[in-house]
Amino acid sequence: MLLYILKRVLSAISVVIVTLVASFALFFLAPTDPAGVICGPRCTPERLADIEASLDLNEPPINQIGAYMKGIVVGREYSSGGTVRECAAPCLGYSYTLGQPVTKLLGAALPVTISIVLGGAVVYLVVGILTGTIAAQVRGTSLDKLVVGSTLVVQSIPYFVFALLVALYATFLPDSGYHPFTDNPLTWASGLLAAWLCVGLTNAAAYTRYSRASMIEALGQDFVRTASSKGISRRRVVYRHGLRAGLTPVVTIFGIDLAFQLTGAIFTESIFNLPGLGQLTLRAFGQYDLPVLMGGVLIGSVVLVVMNLVVDIAYTFLDPRVRLG
Amino acid sequence: MSDQSIQAPHTVSRVPRTPAANEEAYLEVSDLQVQFPTADGLVRAVQGLSYSVPLRRTLAIVGESGSGKSVSSMAVMGLHDRRVARIAGSIKVGGREIVNMSDKELEGYRGGDAAMIFQDPQSSLHPYFTIGDQIMESYRAHNNVSKRKAKDRAIDMLGRVGIPNPRRRVDQYPHEFSGGMRQRAMIAMALVNDPKLLIADEPTTALDVTVQAQILDLISDLQRDFGSAVVFITHDLGVVAEIADDILVMYAGTAIEHGPVNKILGEPLHPYAWGLLESIPALTGEPQPLHPIPGSPPSLLAVPTGCPFHPRCEFKDRVGGDLCTTLKPDLIPRTGDLGRTSRCHLKEPDKVFETEVLPRLP
Numbered sequence: 001m002l003l004y005i006l007k008r009v010l011s012a013i014s015v016v017i018v019t020l021v022a023s024f025a026l027f028f029l030a031p032t033d034p035a036g037v038i039c040g041p042r043c044t045p046e047r048l049a050d051i052e053a054s055l056d057l058n059e060p061p062i063n064q065i066g067a068y069m070k071g072i073v074v075g076r077e078y079s080s081g082g083t084v085r086e087c088a089a090p091c092l093g094y095s096y097t098l099g100q101p102v103t104k105l106l107g108a109a110l111p112v113t114i115s116i117v118l119g120g121a122v123v124y125l126v127v128g129i130l131t132g133t134i135a136a137q138v139r140g141t142s143l144d145k146l147v148v149g150s151t152l153v154v155q156s157i158p159y160f161v162f163a164l165l166v167a168l169y170a171t172f173l174p175d176s177g178y179h180p181f182t183d184n185p186l187t188w189a190s191g192l193l194a195a196w197l198c199v200g201l202t203n204a205a206a207y208t209r210y211s212r213a214s215m216i217e218a219l220g221q222d223f224v225r226t227a228s229s230k231g232i233s234r235r236r237v238v239y240r241h242g243l244r245a246g247l248t249p250v251v252t253i254f255g256i257d258l259a260f261q262l263t264g265a266i267f268t269e270s271i272f273n274l275p276g277l278g279q280l281t282l283r284a285f286g287q288y289d290l291p292v293l294m295g296g297v298l299i300g301s302v303v304l305v306v307m308n309l310v311v312d313i314a315y316t317f318l319d320p321r322v323r324l325g
Numbered sequence: 326m327s328d329q330s331i332q333a334p335h336t337v338s339r340v341p342r343t344p345a346a347n348e349e350a351y352l353e354v355s356d357l358q359v360q361f362p363t364a365d366g367l368v369r370a371v372q373g374l375s376y377s378v379p380l381r382r383t384l385a386i387v388g389e390s391g392s393g394k395s396v397s398s399m400a401v402m403g404l405h406d407r408r409v410a411r412i413a414g415s416i417k418v419g420g421r422e423i424v425n426m427s428d429k430e431l432e433g434y435r436g437g438d439a440a441m442i443f444q445d446p447q448s449s450l451h452p453y454f455t456i457g458d459q460i461m462e463s464y465r466a467h468n469n470v471s472k473r474k475a476k477d478r479a480i481d482m483l484g485r486v487g488i489p490n491p492r493r494r495v496d497q498y499p500h501e502f503s504g505g506m507r508q509r510a511m512i513a514m515a516l517v518n519d520p521k522l523l524i525a526d527e528p529t530t531a532l533d534v535t536v537q538a539q540i541l542d543l544i545s546d547l548q549r550d551f552g553s554a555v556v557f558i559t560h561d562l563g564v565v566a567e568i569a570d571d572i573l574v575m576y577a578g579t580a581i582e583h584g585p586v587n588k589i590l591g592e593p594l595h596p597y598a599w600g601l602l603e604s605i606p607a608l609t610g611e612p613q614p615l616h617p618i619p620g621s622p623p624s625l626l627a628v629p630t631g632c633p634f635h636p637r638c639e640f641k642d643r644v645g646g647d648l649c650t651t652l653k654p655d656l657i658p659r660t661g662d663l664g665r666t667s668r669c670h671l672k673e674p675d676k677v678f679e680t681e682v683l684p685r686l687p
Contacts, residue, residue, distance in 0.1 A: 221448065222443060222445060222448040222449040223448065223449055223450055223451040223452070225404065225443070225449070226443055226449045226450065226451070226511075226514075227451065227462075228404055228435070229402055229404060229435055229436060229440065229441045229443075230435065230436040230462060230463040230466055230514075231431075231432045231433060231434065231435035231436030231437055231463075231466045231467060232432065232436075232462060232463075232466045233432060234428065241451055244451070244453050244454075245451070245452070245453065318453070319452070319453060320452070320453060320498045320500070321452060321498070321500045
């Protein structure tokens with residue numbers, strides 16, 4: 001098991017490195033002029049040369065990547081206009097448009113996004129799995145049809161429209177905004193409530209459908225019939241025997257969903273004015289802030305490989321028949 | 326439900342156990358009807374089934390897939406979803422009526438007074454819980470005891486069904502057991518509360534032949550120890566000969582023949598039962614082509630009028646008029662022997678069997 005995890009971590013690191021090199025190549029070697037963009041309209045040739053030098057843009061690409069990687073491990077310095085800016089390890093570059101190291105920017109944005117996504121996940125897991133399980137038990141009845149119909153309606157509404165509707169009509173919710181959890185957990189939660197409900201309810205539709213299908217299959221299994229024949233309560237049959245089997249496939253979907261939500265909460269963050277990763281990278285995109293974009297890519301690839309690993313390991317706990325190795 | 330062919334009886338001439346004395350029935354099924362309304366119409370899975378089983382006796386219910394043997398036994402266990410199945414008639418177990426019993430009462434009944442062994446232990450045991458956990462759950466559902474006590478009981482039961490090293494095995498998962506061991510564990514789980522009624526639904530079908538014999542012996546031994554009434558569902562006449570005291574032959578949701586095992590296997594009175602015997606391949610002499618019963622079992626959506634077997638019956642010309650196609654025969658004694666009943670209009674079926682069917686048997 002430990003050996004397996006070690007192997008997976010090593011391969012995860014190599015995936016991240018390949019992603020980094022590939023996106024580096026795409027961003028920095030593209031026929032664009034990052035120095036010019038940073039320099040702005042009132043640019044002098046001296047200033048342009050200075051910026052190019054500070055970004056290593058004159059160096060061959062291989063050296064640029066080397067410097068970037070080295071910066072991640074030991075940190076580096078950026079000198080521009082005579083001043084030297086310290087960028088401590090793990091240095092992911094320096095954002096000239098924001099005047100801050102990328103690591104610091106990501107460090108500020110990541111807790112916001114994680115708060116949104118995890119809070120939303122609690123909502124959609126609870127709502128989705130419960131509704132799906134109930135619908136599976138009353139399969140074919142009008143209640144079941146109502147549930148399935150509602151999920152279709154919710155899923156048919158584009159996400160940003162749903163989020164806008166929540167923002168426009170759910171005015172009774174506390175004002176949206178990010179306050180660090182460590183300052184005051186209550187204000188943290190109230191500022192995120194609207195975003196949680198929005199992420200939670202839209203995704204709950206999908207999870208209702210997954211859980212319903214999964215539970216219908218699980219409840220039809222022979223071992224559920226065996227459980228009924230033991231004389232335990234119907235509730236215990238459904239929630240202990242059925243749900244235990246029915247949830248396993250849902251966990252796989254959840255792991256991957258979570259990874260995508262962590263990297264793609266742009267709409268939620270923009271509409272509810274939360275300074276998370278999505279907003280940070282979207283802004284960076286508009287301003288051609290390459291170091292920040294690179295940082296976003298790095299976070300995204302790390303989250304994705306980590307979540308995949310977590311799902312695989314979680315499986316060994318969920319299903320005793322699965323042995324990793 | 327699987328659809329294997331009828332297999333050869335290996336020990337037909339077995340000494341019957343205690344004769345069918347007038348013991349009081351522990352399980353008494355009368356005029357049981359189980360119907361499933363579907364989009365295509367009403368499925369009449371069981372129509373007017375009646376039988377009884379006293380303690381310490383084994384009734385084998387035989388028949389093709391779809392003849393209603395499993396459906397009727399699920400009804401006896403109270404396992405049908407009442408929103409899906411319509412159940413009428415009466416099922417009395419130890420004097421208590423099961424049909425229309427409340428859910429709460431059914432919980433106490435299932436697994437306590439009556440327990441069931443299912444066909445495929447691979448799929449019938451929960452893959453995510455340990456064997457011990459599953460046995461303990463059954464025990465604790467009916468006995469207010471600590472986990473520790475329940476575990477001791479589970480270990481004890483695993484030992485009794487012949488699982489070596491039960492103290493270690495109790496914490497293992499079903500996938501760590503072999504097929505035969507899994508079925509033993511299943512039996513341990515069913516018997517953990519000393520049920521008076523045990524229903525075994527094709528418990529040996531998923532097992533290979535040597536393991537089959539061990540499991541049959543185990544069930545017989547345990548029945549003797551526990552003194553329970555056993556209903557044994559099977560399509561394997563060899564198994565029937567091995568284990569049963571009485572046989573009930575089912576066709577299209579009704580009983581067509583009922584009596585002591587040696588009589589029914591030795592001298593059946595219904596053309597369907599004759600067909601079953603004829604379809605058994607001979608194990609000696611020159612290889613002969615098989616003699617299947619022509620046609621296939623009727624759809625339970627549209628059961629034939631009159632005798633449900635008439636479209637496949639080669640003897641229906643012997644019955645005067647259109648009796649076979651219009652009137653369903655009663656399940657009554659057809660010969661001087663009052664201990665056995667059959668559902669056929671044929672006059673003197675015992676003579677027909679002796680002169681025409683017996684010579685054809687392999």
